[in-house]
Amino acid sequence: MAGLDAKELPKIPEEDVEALQAALGTGxxxxxxxxxxxxxxxxxKITLDIAVTGESGSGKSSFVNAIRGLGDTDEGAAATGVIETTMDPTAYPHPRYPNVRVWDLPGIDTPTFKPDTYLEQVKFSDYDFFIIISSNHFKYHDIELAQEIQKLGKKFYFVRSKVDQDLANEKKLYEEGILKKRNAPAERPRQQRERAILDAIREKCIKGVEAAKVASPRVFLVSRWDLGKYDFPTLQKTLVDELSSHKRLALLRSLSHVSKETVEKKKEQLQTQIWLKSLPSCGVTAIPLPGLSIACDVAVLVTSLKGFCRDFGLDEKSLAALARRANKPIAELKAIIQSPLSEAITQDLVITLLTKCAAGAVQYSTTLLKFIPVIGSVVGSVVSAAVPLPTTYFMLQNLLDDAVADALQVLEEVMEGDVSK
Ligand SMILES: Nc1nc2c(ncn2[C@@H]2O[C@H](COP(=O)(O)OP(=O)(O)O)[C@@H](O)[C@H]2O)c(=O)[nH]1
Ligand SMILES: [Mg+2]
Incomplete structure (x- = not known):
C-alpha cells in the first residue's frame, strides 16, 4: 500500500465530505x-437482465459467453455451434455476479416469426435491454423486432458479430492480389485497410437500418474472440451511460476489463461507495483493537476489501480465467500485481493495514469534526472516537487505488502487442 504515511495522506476532497454527510444523514x-x-x-441485490437475440448462427450464444468472460467450453457456458439452437429463453448468470443475467433467446429466423408474439413469448418486460446480433447486415426480422422493442419503450443495441472473419477474408483477397485488380490502393498499411473495411461494414449496416426508420440506429462491430478490439469497448461505455443509475453499478462490476476506460468508470462508481463502506465498521459490532486507539468491525472491512479485489478481477479464479484467455502463465500476471489477492485478505492483514492508516487519520478526524459537526455531536468531543471513520476510509481508498493500478497493469500485460489498444 502506497501513500499511507500521515504526512502523505491526501486531502479529503470536498465532494467526499458531502458524500459522507449524505451517508451519515441526520442520524x-x-x-x-x-x-x-x-x-x-x-x-x-440489484438485478440486471440482458437479452441477446438475433437469427440462429449469428453468434448469440457465443456473445452470451464472451460478455461473461467465459470460453465456449468453460463451466456455465452456453452451448454454441452451427447446430445448437435455443428454443426457450435461457438465463446465464455472470460467474462472479449472479444477479447479472445474460439471456440467450430463441432465434428469430423461423418463417412464422412475428415480433410481437415473439416478444410476448420471451417475456420482454423481464429484460433491461436487448442486444440484436447479426453476422451480416440486419435483415427484415431484426429490424421488425427492433421497431417492436422501441414501441414497448425498451432499449436495444445492434451488434454486428464475427468482424474478425470479414477482416480475415479481406486479408486473403488482398494477399491474393484480387483487390489490386479492383484498383484498391496498393500497399496501404494494414491498420488503415482494416479501418476502411470496418467503416464500410458499419455504414452498410446503419444505412439498412435507417432505411427502415429505426430511430438513431447504432451498430457495434465485435468479434467474440477479441472484446478489446473494434466497437466492443464503445458498446460497454454506451450501455453503462444509458442504463438507469441504480443498475449501473451492477453492470459495471460485471464488465470484463477490455479498456482503460472500463476500469476507470468502475473505479469512479466504486469511489462513491467508500464512505458507505467505511461506516459499517463503526457500527454496533465495532470492538476496540489492541494497540490502536480505535474500535472497528474488522470482519466488515475484510468483506469490503475482498469485494474490491473481486470487482477488479484480483482473485485466483478471475486471474486463472484471464491467463487462459490471454494465453499467458498465471504466474506472469501475479508477478505484476502489488495488492493482496482476495484470498489473501484476512483479519490480521486488515489490522496491519489499519495500524498504518490510524496515525494519519487522527489528524483527519480533527479536520472532519470541524466540517461535520454531526460526528462531534454524536460521539462527543473525544476526537479519537471519530477516528475509525477516516482510518477505514483511507484504508479502503488506498486499496481501491492499488486495485485499480493493478487492474490497469494486468490489462496492459494481456493486451500487449494489440494494435487496437
Ligand atoms: N470468427 C467468429 N466466429 C464466431 C463469432 N461469434 C460466433 N462465432 C461462431 O459462429 C457459430 C455460431 O455461433 P453461436 O453463438 O452458436 O450462434 P447462435 O446460434 O446465434 O447462438 C459458432 O461456430 C461460433 O463459434 C465471432 O465473433 N467470430
Ligand atoms: Mg445459440
Missing part, C-alpha cells in the same frame, strides 16, 4: 452505520 453514527450496511446490501 447518529451507529444509526448511519446500520443504514449504510443496508444500502450496500440493497445495492448488491
Amino acid at each position: 447518529n453514527l451507529i444509526e448511519a452505520a446500520a443504514k449504510a450496511k443496508e444500502t450496500l446490501e440493497m445495492a448488491d
